[in-house]
Amino acid sequence: MDKYQAAFDAIIEKDDRVEPRDWMPDDYRNNLIRQISQHAHSEVIGMQPEGNWLLRAPSLRSKQVLLAKIQDEGGHGLYLYSVAETLGVSREEMIDQLHEGKAKYSSIFNYPALNWADIGAIGWLVDGAAIVNQVSLQRTSYGPYSRGMIRICKEESFHQRQGYEIMLHMAKGTPEQKEMAQDALNRFWFPSLMMFGPHDADSAHSSKAMQWKIKRESNDTLRQKFIDKTVPQAEFLGLTVPDPNCKWNEETGHYDHSPFDWDEFWAVVNGNGPCNKERLDHHKKAHNDNAWVREAAVAYAKKTESTLV
Amino acid sequence: MRITIDNDAAKFVVRLADTEMILGQRLCEMCSNGPFLEEDIALSNVALDLIGRAEQLYKIVSEIENKGLSADDYAYRRNEREYFCLKLVEQPNTDFAWTITRSYLHDVYANEVFKQLLKSDIPNLAGLSEKVLIEIRYNLTHARDWMLRLGIGTEESNSRVQGAVDQMFRYVPEIFHWDVVDNKYLSDTAAIEKSWKSEVSALLKEANIKEPELMDVVMRDYREGFHSEFLGHILTEMQFLPRAYPDAKW
Numbered sequence: 001m002d003k004y005q006a007a008f009d010a011i012i013e014k015d016d017r018v019e020p021r022d023w024m025p026d027d028y029r030n031n032l033i034r035q036i037s038q039h040a041h042s043e044v045i046g047m048q049p050e051g052n053w054l055l056r057a058p059s060l061r062s063k064q065v066l067l068a069k070i071q072d073e074g075g076h077g078l079y080l081y082s083v084a085e086t087l088g089v090s091r092e093e094m095i096d097q098l099h100e101g102k103a104k105y106s107s108i109f110n111y112p113a114l115n116w117a118d119i120g121a122i123g124w125l126v127d128g129a130a131i132v133n134q135v136s137l138q139r140t141s142y143g144p145y146s147r148g149m150i151r152i153c154k155e156e157s158f159h160q161r162q163g164y165e166i167m168l169h170m171a172k173g174t175p176e177q178k179e180m181a182q183d184a185l186n187r188f189w190f191p192s193l194m195m196f197g198p199h200d201a202d203s204a205h206s207s208k209a210m211q212w213k214i215k216r217e218s219n220d221t222l223r224q225k226f227i228d229k230t231v232p233q234a235e236f237l238g239l240t241v242p243d244p245n246c247k248w249n250e251e252t253g254h255y256d257h258s259p260f261d262w263d264e265f266w267a268v269v270n271g272n273g274p275c276n277k278e279r280l281d282h283h284k285k286a287h288n289d290n291a292w293v294r295e296a297a298v299a300y301a302k303k304t305e306s307t308l309v
Numbered sequence: 310m311r312i313t314i315d316n317d318a319a320k321f322v323v324r325l326a327d328t329e330m331i332l333g334q335r336l337c338e339m340c341s342n343g344p345f346l347e348e349d350i351a352l353s354n355v356a357l358d359l360i361g362r363a364e365q366l367y368k369i370v371s372e373i374e375n376k377g378l379s380a381d382d383y384a385y386r387r388n389e390r391e392y393f394c395l396k397l398v399e400q401p402n403t404d405f406a407w408t409i410t411r412s413y414l415h416d417v418y419a420n421e422v423f424k425q426l427l428k429s430d431i432p433n434l435a436g437l438s439e440k441v442l443i444e445i446r447y448n449l450t451h452a453r454d455w456m457l458r459l460g461i462g463t464e465e466s467n468s469r470v471q472g473a474v475d476q477m478f479r480y481v482p483e484i485f486h487w488d489v490v491d492n493k494y495l496s497d498t499a500a501i502e503k504s505w506k507s508e509v510s511a512l513l514k515e516a517n518i519k520e521p522e523l524m525d526v527v528m529r530d531y532r533e534g535f536h537s538e539f540l541g542h543i544l545t546e547m548q549f550l551p552r553a554y555p556d557a558k559w
């Protein structure tokens with residue numbers, strides 16, 4: 001084994017952080033680029049379903065809270081693009097890969113936001129699931145990613161609380177509001193649980209990523225943590241988790257759940273979810289329609305720089 | 310329920326509130342539609358300032374009127390003819406040049422207005438103006454920088470921003486048709502017009518944008534609740550939930 005590989009292995013072994021200047025195996029680098037760019041794209045594409053209710057937010061306060069939340073998500077995207085850039089890939093390349101369908105983003109954002117309670121459900125369940133995953137990633141082996149997660153997690157827990165607050169208003173509100181809240185939970189429950197990815201036995205990227213300590217806990221472990229944390233919250237709201245098998249199991253000390261619909265999961269991952277095409281088309285359109293703006297900014301910078309000299 | 314505004318001071322403040330609210334709502338449309346991520350976030354930031362400002366102004370209206378109506382009632386339960394925003398801010402985000410031009414022309418106006426309101430004797434307005442002016446300074450710098458980039462950048466950006474300015478200038482004259490109410494609460498309306506014109510002229514010149522003539526277009530005044538066709542659509546979308554579920558609290 002060469003000395004570079006040995007030094008890298010020692011960092012991982014000792015639970016230290018790999019930094020951008022350190023040598024790292026190509027596979028490790030590529031695995032990180034795939035995961036971090038996917039994470040960045042998720043933050044950015046996630047702005048769309050929430051943006052869908054921004055214009056219709058029902059109070060001045062809720063509009064400001066939502067606007068600030070979406071802004072945070074954009075900020076997370078920026079931050080994560082920068083983390084990926086430390087691995088030698090540019091933001092332009094990542095956006096091209098997204099547009100070409102080579103880079104993915106979290107499938108959850110391919111589900112539509114159909115009523116105002118969905119904004120609550122997204123904050124509560126989607127940000128909630130993201131937090132469980134990201135708390136675990138605070139110990140990821142790549143230094144910039146780990147530090148990014150520490151920063152991002154603080155904001156995510158705000159998002160989750162704000163989402164839960166909307167659910168609480170709706171669940172304790174008029175019968176119509178409660179109906180919206182239940183409807184949102186019905187639609188977002190299983191997709192949120194599937195956000196953690198395939199079962200450990202079927203997860204293509206997991207084992208390598210665990211060895212490298214990019215990933216610190218398995219999909220199923222994280223998913224179970226999330227279920228155990230969330231079911232009592234649903235009970236507190238007086239809402240019903242849409243799974244008759246979701247019951248406390250004394251023996252395992254966890255909540256049980258029904259088998260997931262992995263056909264649906266893979267259909268959405270592979271482009272055939274309810275909004276896949278719309279999300280990507282929206283991103284492409286905003287990017288392409290505004291190419292002239294970016295060109296103008298570059299041209300202006302060149303012109304004014306030359307007059308400064 | 311028809312919400313009227315009876316007190317002169319409230320009439321004056323609601324004009325500002327509605328203008329900031331509708332511009333904020335227009336900028337919300339830009340969320341996930343910006344030319345790049347940093348700018349997307351910047352526009353959301355401006356929208357957040359505007360809506361926060363509108364909320365504070367509606368609170369002042371509600372205190373003056375003292376009818377048991379909240380800031381939200383004023384924003385969400387008035388119809389087009391009961392709204393008093395400038396037509397300028399109702400104009401759509403046809404392209405990024407429209408978005409920026411609309412903000413720029415508004416920000417110069419708002420900056421001048423809130424400067425005079427630093428000495429307002431309407432309760433809470435002077436204090437609010439201090440805070441607002443800090444925000445507007447950032448908003449205005451942001452819009453101004455883009456006017457220059459677009460005006461000077463490329464042939465295409467210049468022609469797009471020129472088109473936006475030509476269009477938006479149609480909605481400028483009504484700003485300066487001051488009435489008794491304006492003159493009661495602003496110390497020097499003529500000075501606002503003068504400063505607005507000299508700032509805008511200078512910027513347009515610097516940005517290689519031809520300054521259109523300010524011609525009076527025949528349109529009824531926003532102070533009487535007359536609007537472009539856009540406002541009805543903006544309010545329909547914005548007010549949908551509180552209107553559809555009048556008993557619900559959000």
Ligand SMILES: [Fe+2]
Nearest residue numbers: 043072073076
């Ligand atoms: Fe986020």
Ligand SMILES: [Fe+2]
Nearest residue numbers: 073127156159
């Ligand atoms: Fe979040």
